[in-house]
Amino acid sequence: MRRVLAGVAVLALSGTAAIAALVVWPIGGPPAEIELTGDVQRGAYLARASGCIACHTNFEDGGAPLAGGAPLETPFGVFYPPNITTDPEHGIGDWSLSDFAMTVRQGVSPDGEPLFPAFTYPFYADFSDQDVADMWAAFQTVxxxxxxxxxxxxxxxxxxxWGLKLWRALFMHDPQTEPVEGKSVDWNRGRQPVRGAAHCGACHTGRNLAGGRMPDAVFAGNDDLPGGNKxxxxxxDDLADRGWTVANLxxxxxxxxxxxxxxxxGSMGEVVQNGTRFLSKSDLKAMAIYLLDSDVPEGRALAGTPSIGKTID
Amino acid sequence: MMSGETGYDADTVRHAAETIGMHAGDAMTRLFPDGSAGMPSVAKDAIWNDWESFAGLAEELHRYAEGLALAADNAPASQSDTKSNTSAMMGGSDMMGANSMMGSGDMMADDTMGREELAEMPANAVFAKVSDTCSSCHTRFRAKVK
Incomplete structure (x- = not known):
């Protein structure tokens, strides 16, 4: 009995120690100072493509642009996309470009806290300094x-x-937007928004019980989206089976x-209305070219591979 | 046809637009009596909780469809790559020029456009209004089927 108690005490102590370690574990960090001049037009385009406007604006209730989005109901709670207007108190008006870069690319707030992954920052990790500077310039006009x-x-x-630090360690994957050699210019051009900015995988990739995207389920669909969407x-192959072509997609x-x-x-209607309809035809065509020939391993072939917290269905 | 995959045919467009117009507005909202939510219907409760918006969209569809029938003879305007996109998004020189930013910018701003004005527009521009209206309504009021 005594040994059991001792064991429990050791576990409790080590658990506490582990949590304490997590609490102080530094994540992210301000990037080197970005001294580029941003292009407002390009930044606004990227903000559209990335869903900033779609998610942080409550269109249905007639909310002001970027003043905070419609609530996102998830198994973990209800997330309210924050006000990201230039108001210094309630928005991001007192942020620096470095703060913004760290938030967007690393999912870490200016005070060093990890942000909830309801914010799709893992998809933005490959944004260049110029991308970030452009977006920042656009946000200044809000x-x-x-x-x-x-x-x-x-x-x-x-x-x-602190739990989010564990989440980050386990589920934060590289978005894989960099060009692939031997592929066409269009294909590579489409890969970037599909895997990155436009974050298709946020909804079309299955998630485990901890809300992490499952590597063997990339783009394989998700029946449990917030708000009962699918x-x-x-x-x-599935897109082609359902009759999609580069032209019609x-x-x-x-x-x-x-x-x-x-x-x-549903949610794809929102994606088009507040996001993709603003993209250039050539970008949309490139996205379709990539999607119909993506380098994502077909999920089903790998479905037997165990993954952490994999859901059973 | 509107995506440019097949050639433009004014009669086909006019005919289809008239058909849509006949089923829009009151003819459409009559099909959603109180208490008709639930399987097999995919109508969301939001229809009855926000009847005004729902009926407004149905009437907007009516107007745009009739406008499209009138505009069917106006050859589609060529859509250059840069056109609708960037300008629609920016409005002015800033990111959020009120109407531009609201996404459905052109829909909202054009809410009051009458049939006569629509009749003067290129057919594909009116068609875009029709399909935007379909999409707005299905996004807000139709539940996912499968």
């Missing part, structure tokens, strides 16, 4: 909104920010109209 967005409504244990597989991303004459609804 009118300040003096109301705060509601705080996240997340219960224990998910509200313990995202179908966008693996190349790029047109659908631009117009919302699908090959059958129907339109996207």
């Amino acid at each position: 009118a300040p909104v003096t109301n705060p967005a509601p705080p996240h409504d997340v219960g224990f244990p998910f509200n313990q920010r 995202a179908p597989s966008i693996l190349s 790029s047109y659908a991303l631009q117009s919302g109209v699908t090959p059958s004459g129907d339109v996207f609804g």
Whole structure:
């Protein structure tokens, strides 16, 4: 009995020590000073492509641009996309470009806290200094909104920010947006937004019980999106089986109209209305070219591979 | 046709637009009586909680479809790559020029466009309004089927 108690005490102590270590474990860090001049137009385009505007604006309730988005209901709690206007108190008006770069690329707030991955920062990790400077310049043109967005409504244990450091260590994957040799210019041009900025995988990739994207389920679809939405597989073979072509897919991303004459609804409708319809035709075509010939291993072939916390269905 | 995969045919567009117009507006909202949510319907409760928006979109579809029928003879404008995209997004020189930023910018700003004005526009521009309206409504009020 005594040995058991001792064991429990040791476990408790080491558990406490582990948590203490996690709490002080530094993550991210301010990047080298960026001294580039941003291009507002390009930055605004990138902000559109990245979903900043779609997610941080509550369109349905007529909210001001970037003043805070519609709540995102997840198994971990309700997330309220914050006010990211130039208001210094309730927005990001008192941030520096370095703060912004660290937040967007690393998911770390200016005070060093890890951000909840409801914010899709893992997809933005490969943004160049110029990308970040351009976006920052565009954000400077946003009118300040003096109301705060509601705080996240997340219960224990998910509200313990140190836990996010573990999450980062386990589930933060490289977005794989860099060009691949031997592939066409268009293919590489499409790979960048699909795997990065436009973060298709945020919805179309299955997640485990901890909300981490499963490496063997990339683009294989997700039936459990926030708000009861579902995202179908966008693996190349599945897209082709369902009749998608480069022409009709790029047109659908631009117009919302699908090959059958129907339109996207639900969350994909929002993606098109507040995001992809603003992209250039050549970018949309490149995305379609990549999606229909993606270098994502077909999920089903790998479905037997065990992965941490893999959901059973 | 509107995506440019097949040639433009004004009669086909006019005919289809008239058909859509006949099923829009009141003809559409009549099909959603109180209490008709739930399987097999994919209508969301939001329809009845926000009937005004739903009926507004149905009426907007009516107007745009009739406008498209009138505009069917106006050859589609060529859409250069840079056109709708960047300008629609920026409005002015800044990122968020109120209307530009609201995404559905052109829809909202054009809310009051009458059939006569629509009749003067290139057919594909009116078609974009029709499909935007379809999409807005399905995004807000249609639940996912599968």
